[in-house]
Amino acid sequence: RLTTNFYSKSCPRFFDIVRDTISNKQITTPTTAAATIRLFFHDCFPNGCDASILISSTAFNTAERDSSINLSLPGDGFDVIVRAKTAIELACPNTVSCSDIITVATRDLLVTVGGPYYDVYLGRRDSRISKSSLLTDLLPLPSSPISKTIRQFESKGFTIQEMVALSGAHSIGFSHCKEFVNRVAGNNTGYNPRFAQALKQACSNYPKDPTLSVFNDIMTPNRFDNMYYQNIPKGLGLLESDHGLYSDPRTRPFVDLYARDQDLFFKDFARAMQKLSLFGVKTGRRGEIRRRCDAIN
Ligand code: HEM
Ligand SMILES: [Ca+2]
Numbered sequence: 001r002l003t004t005n006f007y008s009k010s011c012p013r014f015f016d017i018v019r020d021t022i023s024n025k026q027i028t029t030p031t032t033a034a035a036t037i038r039l040f041f042h043d044c045f046p047n048g049c050d051a052s053i054l055i056s057s058t059a060f061n062t063a064e065r066d067s068s069i070n071l072s073l074p075g076d077g078f079d080v081i082v083r084a085k086t087a088i089e090l091a092c093p094n095t096v097s098c099s100d101i102i103t104v105a106t107r108d109l110l111v112t113v114g115g116p117y118y119d120v121y122l123g124r125r126d127s128r129i130s131k132s133s134l135l136t137d138l139l140p141l142p143s144s145p146i147s148k149t150i151r152q153f154e155s156k157g158f159t160i161q162e163m164v165a166l167s168g169a170h171s172i173g174f175s176h177c178k179e180f181v182n183r184v185a186g187n188n189t190g191y192n193p194r195f196a197q198a199l200k201q202a203c204s205n206y207p208k209d210p211t212l213s214v215f216n217d218i219m220t221p222n223r224f225d226n227m228y229y230q231n232i233p234k235g236l237g238l239l240e241s242d243h244g245l246y247s248d249p250r251t252r253p254f255v256d257l258y259a260r261d262q263d264l265f266f267k268d269f270a271r272a273m274q275k276l277s278l279f280g281v282k283t284g285r286r287g288e289i290r291r292r293c294d295a296i297n
Helices: 014-028 032-047 075-091 098-112 146-155 160-171 193-202 227-234 240-247 252-260 262-277
Strands: 174-176 213-215
Touching (some): 032 262, 075 098, 160 252, 227 252
């Protein structure tokens, strides 16, 4: 059973240490918040919040972080967790799991970019396995039909409304050209024509420069707000999966709802993030307190 005060005796400075670490990192590297929120999603959604995403590959094992869908996860998300872990191990050795650190760091970084606060439950333990081969088809792709993405969320107990709310994380951060550039051409793509033109322009050199990327939310790229939902009906969503939320009658009403009501979006996003943070959690002997976040003990 997870509790909000899990470390209050064993590591009383836990919350302070995470908060200090993430603020320092976010000030020097403002891409950290989006990087970490995506890292959290990619850790939790396939097989539970157990820090399996942080494990490095070895000669004998290709870990989750080296599967193709995770190669674009920015190093700054990993780095902020390693920094927090290092500071926490000095204060309270062998006590705090890496999965609890990701959970709290994600919540705190969300707040620093203007997003909602929610209580986090603690006491997760870290996985002892991380295998790229077990990830196949468990994370959504921008090119997936929306019905498939809905099925992926429903199979993990998330409603369509929760899926639309969680997609609001694309209010911040960026996407590499290869994730959308082939979709902006042609008719009936959902893109505003001038936006499509600008995207083609911005990505014109991407085969030579694969690092080229574009903000997910062109209006308020660094601020967590409901602009993502206001963009989509105007054809200003970046990924095909963002537009997809508006072309399906099951998801469209929630896009309109959140575009009108930021308070409701914040409330639903906070609740869905808390639910995601509890998904597939391991406790007791099903997990361990890793000494280093990138390796099994
Ligand atoms: C619903 C299906 C989803 C699809 C198809 C999808 C796909 C993607 C893709 C392709 C990128 C660009 C990655 C890159 O080029 O570096 C991205 C970025 C991002 N995604 Fe999603 N995503 C989905 C849902 C989510 C959810 C539920 C969250 C979190 C709750 C999330 C958080 C993020 C964030 C924060 C970024 C920006 C990362 C950065 O700036 O480093 N996404 N997503
Ligand atoms: Ca925004």
